[in-house]
Every structure is written in C-alpha cells, then in structure tokens.
Amino acid sequence: MTRILLAFICLAADTQPSHAQAVGAQAAELDLFPNHHTIGVNVKLNVPDPQQDVGATVEYSESPEQTSEDPKFKTGFPLSRVDNQYQRLSGALLWCKPGKSYRVKVTLHDKTTKALDGLVLQGTATARIDPQFLSKGKVLYVAPQGKGNRFSKSQPGDLKQALLTVGPGQRVVLLGGHYHVGNLNLKQSGTATAPIQLEGEANATVVIDGSEPLAAKWKAVGNQGLFSTTTLSANPNLVVADGIRLYPHQSMSDLKGHKISVGLTVQGAVTFAAELDGFYRNPSTNPLFNSDFRSPKKLYVKFRDGSDPAKKKMTITARRSGLSIVGQKHIRIRNIEFAHFGLAPAGTALLLQDCHDVALDHCKFTINDIGLMLAGDCRNVTIQSSEFSDSMRGWYAWKIKATYDNYAPYSSIFPYYARMLERGGILYQHGFRGRGIVVRGCRFHDFAQAGHMGPPSISPNHPGSYEIDFYKNRVWNCTEDGFELDGDARNVRIWHNVFRNCNASISMAVAQAGPTYVIGNVFHDIATDYFTIHPKDGIHTQPGHAFKFQTGDAKSRVGDLIFVHNTIDAPREAVPIDLWAPAQWKRFYARNNMIVANAGPALVVSSAKPHPVDLDYNLYFVRGKTLASVARNGRRATIRTLKELRAWGWEKHGLTSPPKFVSPKDGDYGLQKNSAGIDRGVVIPGINDGRFFGRAPDLGAIESGK
Numbered sequence: 001m002t003r004i005l006l007a008f009i010c011l012a013a014d015t016q017p018s019h020a021q022a023v024g025a026q027a028a029e030l031d032l033f034p035n036h037h038t039i040g041v042n043v044k045l046n047v048p049d050p051q052q053d054v055g056a057t058v059e060y061s062e063s064p065e066q067t068s069e070d071p072k073f074k075t076g077f078p079l080s081r082v083d084n085q086y087q088r089l090s091g092a093l094l095w096c097k098p099g100k101s102y103r104v105k106v107t108l109h110d111k112t113t114k115a116l117d118g119l120v121l122q123g124t125a126t127a128r129i130d131p132q133f134l135s136k137g138k139v140l141y142v143a144p145q146g147k148g149n150r151f152s153k154s155q156p157g158d159l160k161q162a163l164l165t166v167g168p169g170q171r172v173v174l175l176g177g178h179y180h181v182g183n184l185n186l187k188q189s190g191t192a193t194a195p196i197q198l199e200g201e202a203n204a205t206v207v208i209d210g211s212e213p214l215a216a217k218w219k220a221v222g223n224q225g226l227f228s229t230t231t232l233s234a235n236p237n238l239v240v241a242d243g244i245r246l247y248p249h250q251s252m253s254d255l256k257g258h259k260i261s262v263g264l265t266v267q268g269a270v271t272f273a274a275e276l277d278g279f280y281r282n283p284s285t286n287p288l289f290n291s292d293f294r295s296p297k298k299l300y301v302k303f304r305d306g307s308d309p310a311k312k313k314m315t316i317t318a319r320r321s322g323l324s325i326v327g328q329k330h331i332r333i334r335n336i337e338f339a340h341f342g343l344a345p346a347g348t349a350l351l352l353q354d355c356h357d358v359a360l361d362h363c364k365f366t367i368n369d370i371g372l373m374l375a376g377d378c379r380n381v382t383i384q385s386s387e388f389s390d391s392m393r394g395w396y397a398w399k400i401k402a403t404y405d406n407y408a409p410y411s412s413i414f415p416y417y418a419r420m421l422e423r424g425g426i427l428y429q430h431g432f433r434g435r436g437i438v439v440r441g442c443r444f445h446d447f448a449q450a451g452h453m454g455p456p457s458i459s460p461n462h463p464g465s466y467e468i469d470f471y472k473n474r475v476w477n478c479t480e481d482g483f484e485l486d487g488d489a490r491n492v493r494i495w496h497n498v499f500r501n502c503n504a505s506i507s508m509a510v511a512q513a514g515p516t517y518v519i520g521n522v523f524h525d526i527a528t529d530y531f532t533i534h535p536k537d538g539i540h541t542q543p544g545h546a547f548k549f550q551t552g553d554a555k556s557r558v559g560d561l562i563f564v565h566n567t568i569d570a571p572r573e574a575v576p577i578d579l580w581a582p583a584q585w586k587r588f589y590a591r592n593n594m595i596v597a598n599a600g601p602a603l604v605v606s607s608a609k610p611h612p613v614d615l616d617y618n619l620y621f622v623r624g625k626t627l628a629s630v631a632r633n634g635r636r637a638t639i640r641t642l643k644e645l646r647a648w649g650w651e652k653h654g655l656t657s658p659p660k661f662v663s664p665k666d667g668d669y670g671l672q673k674n675s676a677g678i679d680r681g682v683v684i685p686g687i688n689d690g691r692f693f694g695r696a697p698d699l700g701a702i703e704s705g706k
Helices: 159-165 252-257 397-399 642-646
Strands: 003-005 018-020 028-036 037-046 055-061 088-093 102-108 120-128 140-141 171-174 177-180 184-186 196-198 206-209 219-221 226-232 239-241 259-265 268-273 278-281 296-303 315-316 321-326 328-335 338-339 347-354 357-360 364-366 370-375 379-384 387-389 424-426 437-442 444-447 467-470 474-484 494-496 496-505 514-518 522-524 529-534 537-543 544-547 563-566 567-570 577-580 589-592 594-597 603-607 614-616 618-622 630-632 635-639 661-663 668-671
Touching: 003 357, 028 102, 028 437, 037 102, 055 088, 159 171, 159 184, 239 296, 252 278, 252 296, 259 397, 338 347, 357 563, 387 424, 397 474, 514 630, 544 577, 635 642
Parallel strands: 003 120, 140 171, 171 196, 177 206, 184 321, 196 328, 206 338, 321 347, 328 357, 338 364, 347 370, 357 379, 364 387, 370 424, 379 437, 387 444, 437 467, 444 474, 467 494, 474 496, 494 514, 496 522, 496 544, 514 563, 522 567, 563 589, 567 594, 577 603, 589 614, 594 618, 603 630
Antiparallel strands: 018 028, 028 037, 037 088, 055 102, 102 120, 219 226, 226 296, 239 315, 259 268, 278 296, 529 537, 630 635, 661 668
16 A cells, blocks of 8 residues: 655745655655755655665645645656665756745655555655845945945945944945955854845945955066066965966976976976966975975966066965855855965865855856865855856866876975866865755856866765756866866756866766756867876877766766756767766666767767666767767677667667757857757656647757747
8 A cells, every 4th residue: 555654844945955754664754955946856765775776756736735636746757766875866856936835746666675665755845035135234335445343435444344243134345446355254144034245336346356466576587587576475376477377387497498297207207398387486385395495485487488577467366265154144245256366275265164045146256276165064055147267278187187286206395285276166175065056147267177066075974965056057168177076966957058168068077876967058169188198108188078977986886867958069079978987877868969979979888887878869960980889798889870879779769960050150059940859859757848849849958949
C-alpha cells in the first residue's frame, strides 16, 4: 500500500527549507529549498538502500491548497540519485515565479527496498521574492576625504566610521570618487524588513580602490629597460599598466629575459618565452632565497618594448582586503566598484562569510586577484546585474598554472600560493557549506578563468545540497576556463547563459555528486588554448570545449548531468562535446541540443569503462569528415554517419543537418524558418513542457516564435 506523508510549510525568502517528515519509521524526508526561479527538491533516505536503485517521480502544483489527487498537478523532471555515497535524491522545479507558492509531491520507487517503494512525500515552498532595496530611511553620507560623524551630504563622514554606525533600515551612501581604503568590516545586521544598505551615489563613479593613491617614482636599473620603485606594502601581486595586468614573474632573471620558468628537471627549471610585460617583487618571507631581503618593498617592471613606466598610467595594489562581511544578515550593496585588491596572498575585494540574505546589484569588480569570495555557511545570496572583469588576454593556461608557487625550484620563495592567478571574479572557499547562491544577469570577461560555479571541494560538514543557480549571464574572452565546476556540484543549475571565446566554457573536472543541470545555454567562438608544456616538445595546444572532464580518478565521478536545449557552435578545431576523462560519470543525459563543429568531430566519448551516455533528439553538423569518435570498453570507432552512431545505441531520433542560425557572426543563434531544428525536439516534463511554440520544441537554446 502506498504510504502518504504530508507537510504543508510555506517558506519566506530567508527561512530554513521545509521538511516533509516521515511518520513512524521515518524512512525518508523531503527538503524543499527555494531560490528566485527554482525550488530544490531533495529527499534524504533514512533507511539503507544497498542497491542504490531508488527512483523518484515529481509532481507539482502552483496552487498549494489543491489536494494530492487534483488533476492540475503537473509532472516534473525525475530526481537524480546523488552520487558518491550520499543517501539522497535531488532535483528541482524550474521556471518558478518569485513569491509564488508551489506544492510538491514526490513518489519513491524501489522494488528491492520495501520501506521506500511507493512512499509519497509532500510539501509546500514559496519561491524567494526578488531582493528589495531601500529607497527611504536614514542616510549616512560618506566621501573619500570625509571625516567626522555628521554624515550629511554637505559634511560627509568617513566610510570606516559609517560602517560602525549604520543600523537596520539605514543606508550608507558613498559620494563619488576613489576610496583608497581597505580592511573594511561591516559588523551589524539588518532585519528582513529593514536591511542595511551600502550604495554608491547615483550617476557617479564610486570605487573602493585597493591601489596606491599616489603615482610611483620609477628609477632605471641599467640600460636594458628595467625599472624599479618602492611600494607602500610588501608582496604586491597586482600591477597594471594602461589598464593591462602585468605578469608576476618568479625571478629577476625571468623578468629580464621575458621568460617563464616551470618544473624541475635534472638540468634545472625549464624556461619558455613569456611574451608578456611583467614585474618582479622581492618576496618578503624567506631571506635564504632573497638576496635583497632588507628591501621587501622593491618592485621591478620591464616592458617588451623597453618603455618607461613613468610615461604610463601605472596602478600598484597596496591592500589585500577590501570589504569583509562575516556573520551578518540582511545586507544590500549596489552601485559600488571594487578594484585593485591584489596584495599577496589571496587579495580579495569582497568577502562574504557565514552571511544570510545578502544581495549585490549593479556592482563592478575590476582587476582583483579575487573579486568576490563566498565562505562558510552563506545562504540566500543574490549577485545580479553586476560586472566582473580583468585584463588577461593572451594569458594561456600554462602561463596561469606557472603562477602556482609549488612550481620548483622557487616553491619556498613565495608563501601560500602568493603569485597564483588561477582565481577569478567569484570563488567559493574550500569547506563552503551554504545554500541558495544565485548569480544572474552578470557579465564576466577578460579573465584567464572567471571563477567558480560551486565549491571546489566537498565539505564533510555539509551533507545536503547547495542549490546554486547561474543564469542569464554573459561570459567572454577567458583564455583558460570560463567557469569551473570542479568539486562538489550538488543541485547546481546553469541556464540561459552565453559563453563566447572561452577555451573550456565550463570545466567539470570533476563535478562530483550531482545533479547538474545545463539548460538553454549558447556556447560559441570556442577558443584553442596553449595548455600544457613539455621539456622536449614545448607548448601543447588544447582544442576548446563547451565543457571538459579531463581529470579525476576511479574514485571521483561526475554526478548526474542533464544537458538539454543547448547550442554549441564550435569553430577552429574545438570539440563541442568531449566526454573523455580518467574519472567516471554517473550519467550524461542529452536532449534537444544543436551541436556544430567546424572541423569535427562533434562528439568524443572515451572511457575505460562503459559509463551511461544517453543521447537522443540532438542535431549534429560537422564540416569535416568525422561526426564522432568513440572509445569504450575496448571498442574504438571513427564515426562518419548518424547510422554508425545509432549502432552504439544513441540518437534514434537524432539528425544531421546545417543548423541555419539567424546570424552567428552577430551572436544571433535563433533559427531561420527553414531550419531543420524547428519543432524537432522531444517534450521533457519539468523542463520544456508548456514553453514552446508549434508542434514540438525547437532544438537548441532559442525557441522560435517568441
């Protein structure tokens, strides 16, 4: 007999998730966690499931007062079994409306575990409303040279003092200008109805700036184009010339020769031409390796053309920390730019740690070693309509990885990865255990790597899901990865984004646990990277990917990956879908995608073991001769036709045809009226049902007829 467990709990934006508690044996619990346009649906199993074969169907209604037998219940996308020994199932309701309540019914199916089979869990959750910003209330005005405690517009005060003074329902308004300050802290919380708000003056440029306020005085060292200055702080890792970041060399000889040294062989370090303007600072931590230890603030720069830095606009970082908010709730930040925080190690413009209900709107993060760091138990954080940028064009992967300080023989000079630049705009700290992070409507560009989409490692103190949404963002000009999801990806949704000119738009090496939803994204102009180096062979190129899986081992697996309604236009030698990894993957489910390769192949599947790959209703178009390359379980094949691909059990309803995009050169990946992708998709409950025009969904990211 089916067992029905009911719980009707309506959630506000800053409340804890609901739990549909089981009665008696408590065989399972339902956990609903709302974001603005999604609701995470999670089931915790409280009885053993040794076969790990439990499944779960989802039904939902927008009218929470309806009964469970009401015919208006809709079918959602089935839950996924969270991989890597978690006793959980996870999934999501998509396309929710902020502030709207939804009733959810989950039915478990498990013929080998009677305590679970037929169990029904129900609950209600309300999607988070969009963050509300203050327009009234007490205002504390501050200015770059402000002082005193009047905080009026005519007599503005000091920013640090205002952060100590502000209270719930009040605004700190930063008047226009550059605030050359750091180590700021906000130690008060607002309330749900009266948040604390930090905002830049309307129609003004407001920058919290970590750089030195005065121009440096430069001195020529010899006659080979080398110049030096003395900095305000030791270990600057961020130097900018005319808006372009300089490369942080690990030795004076590398700087002088425009070289990068990596690795350690019997003959010593291997050096390669850098072809980058750069700098070198005396590391201030180890006198055994530092001939000029008494002058730790000495900085040297050298440009390839030998030019004088005094004739350029030079920016040198002087501070490690911009603003830190630790343990606070109900905070709003808008119209503020954070720039030039790069004092080693790990210069960070904005730190949010153990914070709840924080929203950033129309902010900028410009050339920082780390823009925004999310740490600890951060919950219900919304980053929207903001811009994250750097200036690392031409900084290919091997050059970025050479800034790790564990590259011998210089590993003892720079402490704590003090030169490392494989960071980005948004990062999650190791051990992150929060939930409900939303990044939407933002722009990320000109990084080597724009940042993280999820925690880089598994936190033992966080057994649940993360509920991260990354949507309607634009990412471009990232020479290495657009974003990393290398680590823990428990209920991460990536949808309606555009990735352009990135080598690996999304790195999933390895996106563990799952599920991860990748829906309705456009990947185009995928770039080739110079990724690896070899002492004899030199620098190796790596074809670009929409996403990559190239690392991991047999113990780490890519979790359930749902890849639906994406458009990939891969020029040059890029490979659109490359399922190659030493690691395993739980399942790769792909439907209704448009996959275009200039040189081919469009698809690579390579694994030592036959991991689940579920491909159907996708359109492929290659301009070369190879459609796909497959190596699985001892079998290898070069596939040229769709018929050959179907022999592997894939693409029963797939097709090959020119995509006929509207205007790829202009970034318009809508479909022309005579495209073969029109009305050729399959209806997928919970993902595209009720969201298409015509007889069936179109293939790719953009539905025609809107």
